[in-house]
Amino acid sequence: MESHGAGLHRVFLLAFCVAGIWCAYIYQGVLQETVSTKRFGPDKKRFEHLAFLNLAQNLVCLIWSFIMIKIWSNGKRDGAPWWTFWSAGVTNTIGPAMGIEALKYISYPGQVLAKSSKMIPVMLMGTLVYGIRYTFPEYFCTLLVAGGVSMFALSKPSSKSISKLAHPNPGLGYGLCFLNLAFDGFTNATQDSITARYPKTTAWDIMLGMNLWGTIYNVIFMFGWPQASGYEAVKFCQQHPEVAWDILLYCLCGAVGQNFIFLTISRFGSLTNTTITTTRKFVSIVVSSVLSGNPMSTKQWGSVIMVFSGLAYQIYLKWRKLQRMQKKKKSM
Numbered sequence: 001m002e003s004h005g006a007g008l009h010r011v012f013l014l015a016f017c018v019a020g021i022w023c024a025y026i027y028q029g030v031l032q033e034t035v036s037t038k039r040f041g042p043d044k045k046r047f048e049h050l051a052f053l054n055l056a057q058n059l060v061c062l063i064w065s066f067i068m069i070k071i072w073s074n075g076k077r078d079g080a081p082w083w084t085f086w087s088a089g090v091t092n093t094i095g096p097a098m099g100i101e102a103l104k105y106i107s108y109p110g111q112v113l114a115k116s117s118k119m120i121p122v123m124l125m126g127t128l129v130y131g132i133r134y135t136f137p138e139y140f141c142t143l144l145v146a147g148g149v150s151m152f153a154l155s156k157p158s159s160k161s162i163s164k165l166a167h168p169n170p171g172l173g174y175g176l177c178f179l180n181l182a183f184d185g186f187t188n189a190t191q192d193s194i195t196a197r198y199p200k201t202t203a204w205d206i207m208l209g210m211n212l213w214g215t216i217y218n219v220i221f222m223f224g225w226p227q228a229s230g231y232e233a234v235k236f237c238q239q240h241p242e243v244a245w246d247i248l249l250y251c252l253c254g255a256v257g258q259n260f261i262f263l264t265i266s267r268f269g270s271l272t273n274t275t276i277t278t279t280r281k282f283v284s285i286v287v288s289s290v291l292s293g294n295p296m297s298t299k300q301w302g303s304v305i306m307v308f309s310g311l312a313y314q315i316y317l318k319w320r321k322l323q324r325m326q327k328k329k330k331s332m
Contacts, residue, residue, distance in 0.1 A: 014272070017264040022280050024257035029108065029284045030291060031250040036103035037164040040240040046166050047243050049233035050100045053250060054093065055222055058214035060251035061258065065207035068259075072204070079201030080194045082209050088190035089213025093221075095183030098176040104166040106173030109285045109296065113152050113307055114177035116281050117145045119314060121181050137317055144310030149174075152303035203262040271322060275315050282308045 035047055102111050119142055123134055153174050162168050191210075195201045222230025237244035264273045285304055289296050296304070 010267075014264075014268060017260050017268070018276050020260035021257060021264065021276050022283065024253045024260060025277075025280055026284050026287055028250055028253035028257065029112070030287065031246050031253065032100070032103065033108040033288060035243060035246050035250065036100070036108075036166070038243075040236075040243050045236070045240070047233075047236055047240075048104075048166065049222075049229045049236065050103065051097045051218070052222065052230065052233035053100055053247060054097050055215065055218035055230070056247050057096075057251045057254050058093075058211045058218055060248075061207060061255050062211040062215050064255040064258075065204050065211060069202075069204045069208060079205035080198035080209065082212055084194050084198070085206070085209030086213050088187045088194070089210055089217060091183040091187045091190070092210050093214045093217040095180045095187060098183070099180040102173045102176040102180070104173070105169040105176070107157060107161050107165070108288045109300070109304070110152060110157075110170075110173065111177055112281050112285055112288075113149050113304065114174050115180065116278070116307055116311060117149050117178075118181050118184065119311075120146055121178070121185055135317075137313070141310045141314040141317070144313070145307050148303045148306030148308075148310065151306065152300055155297060155299045155303065203265070207258060207262075271315070271318055274318070278308070278311050278315065 032053070035053065036050055037046075039046055099111065099115060102114075106114075123132075123138070123142055127134070153170055191206060195206070219230075222228050222233065237247070261273055261277070264276060282304070
């Protein structure tokens with residue numbers, strides 16, 4: 001009975017994590033698309049200063065992580081010093097800024113698909129730089145994802161979808177997304193290096209360090225000189241309070257979503273978290289298509305299915321590899 005109760009508790013906890021991640025990030029995606037495409041106020045102006053979203057997100061997550069550390073660690077910090085995150089903070093500032101900026105040039109579903117192809121630069125760098133050899137199924141997954149993203153990028157978007165974009169330019173938009181992935185790869189590698197050097201570093205320590213440097217860099221970038229774009233962004237928010245409210249909700253969704261991700265990884269492992277976040281991206285595309293009133297073409301849906309089939313197969317391969325490793329440990 002006790003084991004049954006414990007199993008039921010884990011099922012409910014997993015369902016809670018799935019609901020938390022999906023609700024937070026799907027709604028954040030809706031807000032991100034709204035801020036980047038909507039025309040605000042009677043003057044019907046767009047909010048062009050999308051980098052301001054990163055600064056606001058950094059600031060909210062910085063405050064959130066500081067509070068969490070105070071609550072859960074009683075003020076004691078045995079993890080990595082805050083200054084060790086400066087280099088990862090640079091790439092973590094530039095990368096997401098490029099991803100958000102891409103929404104001026106491509107649709108939200110296109111951005112989600114492009115950012116879902118993270119395995120491509122990872123495998124490319126692994127092969128060219130470190131000489132890593134991958135299996136045929138791993139190359140097949142990459143081929144499916146690359147083919148799906150390419151098909152979606154080359155398919156002709158509807159006139160309604162184009163009219164919502166500030167400056168339609170698929171080449172520039174997808175280029176920014178792939179640069180975002182490249183910077184994310186460096187960020188993840190740096191974070192792994194830091195946690196290896198300082199094993200007692202918690203998720204909250206990482207969140208605090210990354211967002212501290214992100215806030216510093218973004219404040220300098222957006223307010224470092226009289227004509228900087230941050231002043232225009234603040235002025236726009238003052239004139240159009242609706243966008244300020246959307247930005248605040250966007251930041252809170254990101255902070256809440258990170259909490260659920262940390263909880264999922266700590267209780268169920270990174271593979272479960274990868275599965276949840278991957279399916280969330282697919283649902284985000286569906287929700288975007290429905291809410292925007294701009295259904296995608298059959299070819300575009302075929303591209304989406306190709307990408308997520310490749311991602312699903314990759315998750316299955318990771319799960320099978322994990323099972324083999326666990327069996328090997330038990331037999332030793």
